[in-house]
Amino acid sequence: MVTTESAEISRREFLAVGGLAAAAACLAPTALFAQSDDVLVPGGLKEAATAKVTVQALRRNISVLLGAGGNIAVLTGPDGKLLVDAEIVTAREKVSAALASINADPIKQLINTHWHFDHTGGNEWLHEAGASILAQENTRNHLSKETRVEGWKHTFPAAPSGAIPSTVFKEDHTLRANGTTLILKHYSPAHTDSDISVHFVEANIFHTGDTFWNGYYPFIDYSTGGSIDGMIRATEVDLGKVTDKMIVIPGHGAVGDKSQLAFYRDLLVDTREKVATLKKQGKSLDEIVAAKPTAATDAKWGGGFRSPKDFIGDVFQGV
Ligand SMILES: [Zn+2]
Numbered sequence: 001m002v003t004t005e006s007a008e009i010s011r012r013e014f015l016a017v018g019g020l021a022a023a024a025a026c027l028a029p030t031a032l033f034a035q036s037d038d039v040l041v042p043g044g045l046k047e048a049a050t051a052k053v054t055v056q057a058l059r060r061n062i063s064v065l066l067g068a069g070g071n072i073a074v075l076t077g078p079d080g081k082l083l084v085d086a087e088i089v090t091a092r093e094k095v096s097a098a099l100a101s102i103n104a105d106p107i108k109q110l111i112n113t114h115w116h117f118d119h120t121g122g123n124e125w126l127h128e129a130g131a132s133i134l135a136q137e138n139t140r141n142h143l144s145k146e147t148r149v150e151g152w153k154h155t156f157p158a159a160p161s162g163a164i165p166s167t168v169f170k171e172d173h174t175l176r177a178n179g180t181t182l183i184l185k186h187y188s189p190a191h192t193d194s195d196i197s198v199h200f201v202e203a204n205i206f207h208t209g210d211t212f213w214n215g216y217y218p219f220i221d222y223s224t225g226g227s228i229d230g231m232i233r234a235t236e237v238d239l240g241k242v243t244d245k246m247i248v249i250p251g252h253g254a255v256g257d258k259s260q261l262a263f264y265r266d267l268l269v270d271t272r273e274k275v276a277t278l279k280k281q282g283k284s285l286d287e288i289v290a291a292k293p294t295a296a297t298d299a300k301w302g303g304g305f306r307s308p309k310d311f312i313g314d315v316f317q318g319v
């Protein structure tokens with residue numbers, strides 16, 4: 001009896017371990033060793049594994065890849081492909097196929113707009129595929145050690161060495177590739193403390209990273225330096241640079257233009273004012289959420305990564 005029982009237990013243990021191993025095979029180390037008591041990050045990893053990644057040609061030799069994670073800009077040419085952002089790690093197959101569908105240029109360079117997993121998840125495999133990685137120095141700092149994001153209730157382990165940017169800068173960096181000038185500029189802390197914009201000068205294309213979410217309420221990462229006031233400042237900086245003819249690539253959402261960026265800025269400012277006023281009156285977060293300060297945009301903007309309640313909570317924390 002005892003033998004049968006322990007054999008049964010062993011079998012169950014074996015099955016459990018087998019199941020884990022099967023799950024582990026589908027996920028990269030980042031996901032495997034992450035500790036989480038929330039569903040957002042694991043949900044993102046799961047979603048990105050099957051989400052479609054579409055290619056949209058923009059201007060000259062520049063395209064954008066739109067999938068479940070952050071938008072990837074792709075610059076092609078004789079110097080090889082240069083990517084701005086690397087998506088969620090589990091999107092590897094889809095991103096790889098999308099890149100191959102543009103042309104056969106090898107992958108040579110990767111720029112991270114900030115350190116978050118939905119923009120750096122592909123760093124390791126893209127590095128293995130031939131990309132050198134460039135980012136603002138805080139991206140390297142956060143990827144180099146265990147980092148907790150309270151807003152996602154998730155602790156990220158240090159990234160593997162191949163995923164760490166090999167070149168970093170503090171404020172500005174300019175480079176030339178494939179006949180294009182790229183101006184990289186660090187924002188003062190906005191969505192995180194590692195955000196940069198990437199301006200493709202000749203093509204008149206501006207990648208904002210996650211300082212701009214087009215059609216979705218943004219996430220604000222207070223754990224690594226973000227704040228609602230910083231987000232508003234970043235949109236002011238963007239509006240000072242973006243012209244009517246520019247194509248604006250947001251961190252998330254459809255490719256947009258200056259008018260959409262201005263709408264988003266007004267939305268941030270308006271929500272901040274309303275939430276701050278109610279908070280000053282002594283209202284609790286629950287009471288403010290119930291007052292629906294973002295009612296006019298909830299149907300369109302609240303259906304993505306952040307619900308109206310999440311967004312109001314992020315604003316509440318910073319006012
Ligand atoms: Zn993002």
Ligand SMILES: [Zn+2]
Nearest residue numbers: 114116191210
């Ligand atoms: Zn982000």
